Amino acid sequence: MSATILDVSNLSVVFGKGSAAVPAVRGISFAVARGETLGIVGESGCGKTATGLALLGLLPSSGRVTSGVARLGNRDLLAMSPRELRGIRGRRLAMVFQDPATALNPVLSIGRQVSEAVAAHNSELDRAQAKKRALDLLEAVGVPDPAARYRDLPHVWSGGMRQRAVVAMAIANRPRLLIADEPTTALDVTIQAQVLDLLRLVQGETGAGLILISHDFGVVAEMSDRIAVMYAGEIVETGTAGKVMETPRHPYTAALLRSVPDLDLDREQLEVIGGQPPNPSLLPSGCPFRPRCFLSGGRAVCRETAPRLDGEKGSHQAACHFAAELAIR
């Protein structure tokens, strides 16, 4: 059995207050083991980003965690004070954001920002030592000739290079868990391939667990050991990457996989998931995917009962009353 780094159970996040409150994440549970990559995939508004932010204690002021436990080691991230969290963030737990242009401070040199990430959790290092570490880190993430570029401002660097700097900051203190939210969405495909390779490399070297959040099933498929598919604030399917992609057991996963135009296949028409993701404050009764589902066929149980994740835990689970029918198709 692999060592669990992060164990999240029953996490719920709500935005807004009172009658305007919108449930963004609704009681999700998952775990990440050492050296493992968990891919969280879903469309806008499914709660994948709110999940990452909640774990980091970085939800915007309108959002709050309403239930759940997230154990990193033997401590609950969700119960920590902001001060305690600051001690952990960047050290045990680090984040790679989507857009390297906004994740970096535009008026500070890249070298200074990386060395700050080092110094923040290593007060015993003096300036020169922190700089030395920062240079090593930039070298490790593949920035050519970091010493000559140490004083560059972020705008001088390309998007791919900036994302490398962001990764360098994230791994500065060899965190046990990395959370990467759409780390390559802002990048060109050939640069995306480089950054994905880099994430794999640093993960291999540090043994960190990685939560990779993306809307792109291709990216998630390529990187993940296990996958969690989110819809309307819930995990509707989770399992090993092979099982989820080859034999999806939730109709949403199946439809999502078929609606992506494929480079290796000519199709006249793409399969379409009709309608759009539901408004999280006006969820349909029963199964939230029911109105768009090709499998439900208007059956009463889909309308009346919200399905729960069912199946073999750790191997393959789906929240669908008729998962078995999908397996036969």
Add this chain to the structure above:
Amino acid sequence: MSRHLLEVRDLRVHYRRQHRKVKAVDGISFTLAPGETMGLVGESGCGKSSTVRAVLRLLKPTSGTITFEGTDLTHLSPKQLRPHRRQIQAVFQDPYGSLNPRMTVDQIISQPLRIHGLEARDRVDDLLDLVGLGSEHARRFPRELSGGQRQRVGIARALALSPRLVVLDEPVSSLDVSIRAQILNLLKEIQDRLGVAYLLVSHDLSVVRHLSDHVAVMYLGRTVQAGTRGAVFGRSAHPYTRSLLSAVPTVARSRSERIVLTGEVPDPAAPPPGCHFSPRCFQSAEACFDLEPALANYSDSGRCACHFPLPAPPLGSAGPDRHQRTI
């Protein structure tokens, strides 16, 4: 009168940036027949957006000709251009930024008709119907619509004047996956029904493959490979095309088949001599660094600008084995 709807010949768009000349588009040529789709694909800085902006005459090309329905648009005055603009419309990437938030859907769609002095009354309902929206949407504001619905409004507006050519600039890049498929299918249906030609720009190879009859792969302002969809996707003869194809993460393919290019797209103000792709190429030889390769046929329907065009890959493989590529 040629049989082409659009013919772009040796198009060049040069900018000045801090006293340096940037050749954003450096000699691009292609033709587009009525009712067909031409897809321009490439990464940031390859010149695809400058090319379509020149076709839309949102910028004036440095040299070259853009012939639309037999008329060279490059030297027309704004007034002379006006009747032609009716025939060339555009759908933009961001359905949030490209619709005026203070106008209702009805006003947005009828605006091109009013500008050109045409009757708008019944047309808006027909257009809404064409793009799969109901007449109840006419009174709404963009903020009341989802991203997919907004993009449908953008498409309806582009079709309002019954153009013969619609420029699609990253039409689905900002949409969710499930909505993307809806819009791609819609664009295909509309083309089948109306016979409109599309000039598509995208960084997404799968989108280009899905919609295009002809494809041009661009790199640093030049075409590196062009041809029919079958010719380009069937045999990625140019190493850049091949690495671009293999870099796309897909559900079906394993990562071991990937070619990861080293380095980045060079500064377009100081492109490398010879073949622009040579510093990143996995098979470049001495000639590549001195001599610029010309576009030459590698098959009946495909052309490629490479001194050493690659053979067709064996079936079921995306590219050469990773360990063989360090030549």
